[in-house]
Amino acid sequence: MQGLDAQSLKFVSDEIVQAVDAAENLDELEAVRVNALGKKGRISLLMRALGGMDADARKAAGQALNIVKDQVAAALESKQSALAQAALNEKLATEAIDVSLPSRPNSEARLHPLSRTIEEVLAIFAEMGFQVAEGPDIESDYYNFTALNIPPEHPARQEHDTFYLPANADGQRKVLRTHTSPVQIRTMEASEPPIRIIVPGRTYRSDHDATHSPMFHQCEGLVIGNGIHMGHLKGCLIDFCRAFFGVDDLPVRFRPSYFPFTEPSAEVDIGCTRDGGGLKIGAGDDWLEILGSGMVNPRVLANCGYDPEKYQGFAFGMGIERIAMLKYGIPDLRTFYDSDLRWMRHYGFLPFDAPSIHAGLVGGAG
């Protein structure tokens, strides 16, 4: 039996630590541990020998032995962790995968540019206090024409290229609405001023070529109140055009025109430049027509039961496809309804990218 003097203890300690260092794997290390700290291990045996000592000697030797035991335990633990890490590293090395392989495919689905554009328009007019109103696509002649001061055989009717449904027993024939303006009438009939509505919707005209589609989308606006005049129309539409196109200094021009349901009437042009086939919205040497507008014709107000001496207001209408094409550089109207997946992936919008005043109105490329 070895002694418990300091020299002997150091010898034991060094010997065990060397054995720990020499262990090459967890099994060997366990053998070293058993040899040192197991029931019959060297340190355990030395512990047991303490029992035969007198009190003072036992205290001194015990303290020394405990230090050795702690040193050995620490060495074992450190080695154990090193060996475990090495073993894990070895295992991980065998688990390598070619991470250059493609990942699982993401969805390529996109929102249609028309939905996106309508929401952009709504976001701007919502900020100006407008509410959305809607009406049916199949309209009566009255709402689509007569109430809007377009009597039968009026030349303005011919310009509408109207789709007709068969006449009923009374000889009345429904039409597919040629504009969203009937919703002006429906709204005024159903409510009292003040009115501020914006009306997105499908519209139809029997025309089909490179620049016309038998179905397209319009957005109508109507403001009725006290003292609403054409200066407000101008301010409102300038604000809209600049916000929609995201051009702060966009020139906006109001030009006299004619719509039976407004008087005075104005067409609205925005500034642009064209060079080499390219079109750029903004201050430039040319103009692009984008909107029709005017003060609501007193006859229309009277048709809706409003007193034209008391109330006045303005209305406007624009083609959604047209402003979407101009803003997002989409060259061909007809492609909007083709549902060509290539087109939709290219011109569509990500669903979380909702237009708003706080987050902005310019949709990013998906």
Add this chain to the structure above:
Amino acid sequence: MKFTRDWLFDHLQTDRSLDEILEALPMLGLEVESVVDRAEVLAPFTIAEVLSATQHPNADKLRVCMVSTGTGEPVQVVCGAPNARAGMKGVFAPVEAFVPGIELTLKAGEIRGEVSNGMLCSEREMQLSDEHDGIIELPADAPVGQPFAPYAGLDDPIIEIAITPNRADCLGVRGVARDLAAAGYGKLKPLDTAPHQGTFDSPVRWQLDLGGQDHLCPSITGIAFDNVTNPASPEWMARRLTAVGQRPISALVDITNYVMIDLGRPLHAYDIDKINGDTLYVRLAKQGETFAALNEKIYDLSSDMLVIGDADGTDDLAGVMGGERTGVRAETTRMFLEIAIFDPISVATTGRQLNLHSDARYRFERGLDATAPQTMAGHIARLVTSICGGQASHAVEAGSGVDWQRQIDLTPDKLTQLTGIELPADRQQHILEQLGFIVETTATGWRVTPPSWRGDIDGAADLVEEIARIHGFDHLPVMALPRTQEVPQPAVNAAQLRPLQLRRALVECGLMEAVTFSFLAPKEADLFGGGAAALTLVNPISADLSVMRPSALPNLLQTAGRNQDRGEVDCAMFEVGPVFLGDQPTDQRTACAGIRHGHTAPREWHGQRRRVDVFDAKSDAEMALGVLGVRKASLQVDKSAPNYFHPGRSGVLTQGRTKLASFGELHPNIASHFGLRGPIVGFELFLDDVPLAKAKGPARSLLKMSAFQPVSRDFAFVLDADVAASDLLRAVKSAAGPLLSDIQLFDVYQGKGIEDGKKSLAVTITLTPQKATLTEQEIEKISAAVVALAKKNCGAILRG
């Protein structure tokens, strides 16, 4: 409306440039569509002389010409025109010239082996007319080497403007000049309106036989001309007519066209010697009567059409087109000229019914100067005799007169009230007077009488528009719309929000958003339960787009077919849009439909790709309903899907008795109708069928989370194959009681080890105790109840 610069300047005395006028026109409401300066386009084209023309050695129809261009050596040109010959004078386009009629820049080259350095031009090649039978032949005294355009009077730019339907007065050059003058762009030159003086009595008279409908022709004037000649028009007139696209015919015909464009006044000229009798009857047509019009077509007339005719029949379709039989021709020496006002609605109706368009109709239906039959007669008669000679008769007139005079009260502040523009009263009055309005001052403001050529003006708002547009819309103030609230209300209500949310959610689910037409082909409408006559367009653009759609599915299926044709079989697409169950406003529904065709993913190595199946469609439908506020757990399914779905692989999601959405594999007949090769599934719901959730405010109910361990138990049941899985799940759910927090059906098996006609369904339930951890006995008790109820309700046996 087309006119030339010089024509405009006949009426407008101005020192403004054409560019200034072109800037001004749109701001007056006269939109400039195009300006063509032919002198600029034709600058390289010069007068040349053909010195020799010999047969091309290698081509029968070609000639090799030596052309003197006035400078340098003669140029060799190969020419195909049959009239190319030595000694003639023509128009030469040199190499590098752009030839507008063929949209080509000429290059030096060889034609069949002979050098050709330029071109001898036809009228069509210079876009002067459609004439292309040969090259232009110029008079012998044409100065060789001089530019062609000024020589031919083509240095007068052609302006085309768009006229809105209210501005009939600007369908004549004079009206355009009047607007420009009012806006300060010059002075309107006086028109010779001295009254007509005839020298003999007209051999033809009018008789109105209108059966009480005298408003159809309130005023008509006729003047007879004796001893006229009808040669070609004078060159200045022919040039102007050609410039604006009217082919010169003969002086008498050209005068009527010229006056129509100059003054906006259509006329009709009869050959008196062709008229049977001494009376022209203004009457309604006889039902079934035929009429040979000047355009060489025959029309069947009906009894509501206004015509003018002699004893032999109809000679003029009033306001629309004259007749062939009594029209003037080259040998005419006695002419009767008609200056009339017809009811615009009558003219429009007749023209529309016969699908007959003419420049005259265009003007009549927009409304003409109401006094023209009287005030323009002298001017027109003098124009005729100055060109065609002869004598004019006294005018013969008929009609009860045009009721055109109206008074409109206006106050100077109306302008500010409607437009925000501030303008002194005298300036407002001046503008109106410049436009021909008569303004009288009254105690409260003005009494305004519009001129006879402004039938469109019928209220104070119209007068305000006149003042504002002449003063200039640039003067409109820019006013922000007053805010109604500092933070505005949402623009959409709960119902309007749903389509927006649905679209985003469906895109998130991997469906591409489509927008398709609201109409489709009758066959497809029929297949999807639509196609009613009341929803079939009378005048569709094509048969494929003739019926209002009963469902959005057929259009989506068609779309899948088109993408398949382009090589993309896999296609997942949806649309939120209208469908039509009838023609009433309440019959319109907002549909949400989606399809999936082919596979769920592209071919890729993770093995995600599988064929789409009915459960993809069911999941889409459930998700869409979820967006609309319908909890999936509250849905039942039945098998009553429409017959365009596979009868055994489709269903309807219901809530109680309310059908909310149908889904399924499309019927193979439908798939083959659309030519779809892959598996095809779809769903459709109408947003209107899903009630809006009651508004509850934003706060959520309080969440209670259990502190105790949940436990799961699995059950494998064997039951008859035709028992619905939903029945088993319902039994399990009911038996598991209030502690059930989750239930999943995790395996469906038929085959080896399971008797024929049976199936195995494996279900896992999760129980979450609220008050204390579950004991083994409690779990056992619930399990036994599940097994018992599954057996009782579904005949399901726990698998050993």
